[in-house]
Amino acid sequence: MTWQKAIGQEKVKEIFQRAITENRIAHAYCLWGNEGTGKEAISIEFAKTVNCLNPVIIGKSIQYCGNCSSCKSSYHLQHPNISLVFAVPTGKGTDSKSDSSTMKLDDSQIDEISKQIRFKSEDYYHKIAITGGNQIRINSIREIKRNLSMSASVNGRRVIIVCRADEMTSESANAFLKTLEEPQEKITIILTTSRKEMILPTILSRCQLIHCPPLGEADLKNYLMSYKGFAEIDASMSAAFAQGSVTRALSFLDDGTKQLRESAVQILRTSLKRKNYRLELTQGIDELVKTKDKRKIENFLNLIILWLRDVWTIVKTESDGNLINIDQRDILIKFAENFGDKDIPSAIIMIETAIQQLKQNVQPGMLMLNLFNEMRNLFYSE
Ligand SMILES: [Zn+2]
Secondary structure, eight states: OOOTTSOSOHHHHHHHHHHHHTTOOOSEEEEEOSTTSSHHHHHHHHHHHHHOSSOEEETTEEEOOSOSHHHHHHHTTOOTTEEEEOOOOOOSSOOOTTOOTTTTOOHHHHHHHHHHHHHHHHOTTOOOOOTTOOSBOHHHHHHHHHHHHSOOSSSSOEEEEETTGGGBOHHHHHHHHHHHHSOOTTEEEEEEESOGGGSOHHHHTTSEEEEOOOOOHHHHHHHHHHTTOOOHHHHHHHHHHSTTOHHHHHHHHHTTHHHHHHHHHHHHHHHTOSSSOHHHHHHHHHHHHTTOOHHHHHHHHHHHHHHHHHHHHHHHHSOOTTOSSGGGHHHHHHHHHHHTTSOHHHHHHHHHHHHHHHHTTOOHHHHHHHHHHHHHHHHHOO
16 A cells, blocks of 8 residues: 555545656646545645655555655655645735745744644644635745746655645636646646635646545544544544545544434434423433534434434344444444334434535524424334
8 A cells, every 4th residue: 555644545546656657747736525535645645756766666556765865854744845835814914026925924823834734744634724814825826936936956846735725815816827827847736625616717727637536434434543543433433424534524523422422312312202302302402502513413413323324234134243333232222122113214314304404504403303303203103
């Protein structure tokens, strides 16, 4: 396996690696796909490889050595040939043409930027976010141009990675277009985006477009366990519905997975009590929606889906081999005994529909109450 700091995405890796070994690297690429699929991770691995002094070729794949002077400086993303461009705050005063993107920033902002780059070098899936940085500004693009007009300080290929290129202002995008129109030898620009439609078509038409599909569940789980140190149960639960995105998986884990699952299952059980459930159900829902955290509510609903899927697995296969909530095996079996004869697949569809509605700004409290009542009706209809 090559480019280990970028998980999965074997096809995308192959496209890049063949371009390197067959010596037909494009001047510009646009890597697009959902957030958290490793677009920047692959770009960095590519940049390291094309600058390595002793790359190792194995069949069709190519791997940087990790030991040469170039690899050592790219390790902390400090390589003169590798630049990351991202949104930074405006800073004080108006920009003049010769200013660098960071010139107007104060010490704490500069500090934040270097800290963010360090985090990125430690984990290529880290999303660089600088307080107040919402747009890729014209000065960052001018800086690229100045940088490119100077001769390379070392051999190799300059790689400029424009992270979340859709955050370019229209002024930046137009300036950037000019750079793309004048391709130079030994320079490759890689744009990454999860919102390709926000990028000027004239920019896209000058890039080789490469799609990064959602990651496989096993790859994601493996990343969460080996790189982030999560326990297997947490990794399995979040990977199961992260839709192939590291970002989604991590946001889910942020919410305190197990605690959230506990309250999700509690509310589900309350809603299915034979009687005297109303008050407790309303209170439980109120408790959750008062946080006004939509992502948390969505995760909560996803946890109920996972729970019901496990129940269904037990009912259908009469085994616990593929359970996600394996640590709750006994409780799941009991749940399956009580509700295994109900239309669980329809309940799952109801929850999925509710998640869609939540995204369309339906009031969460009402939505949840309706959902649990509907599921109750489904489970108790004769
Ligand atoms: Zn090397």
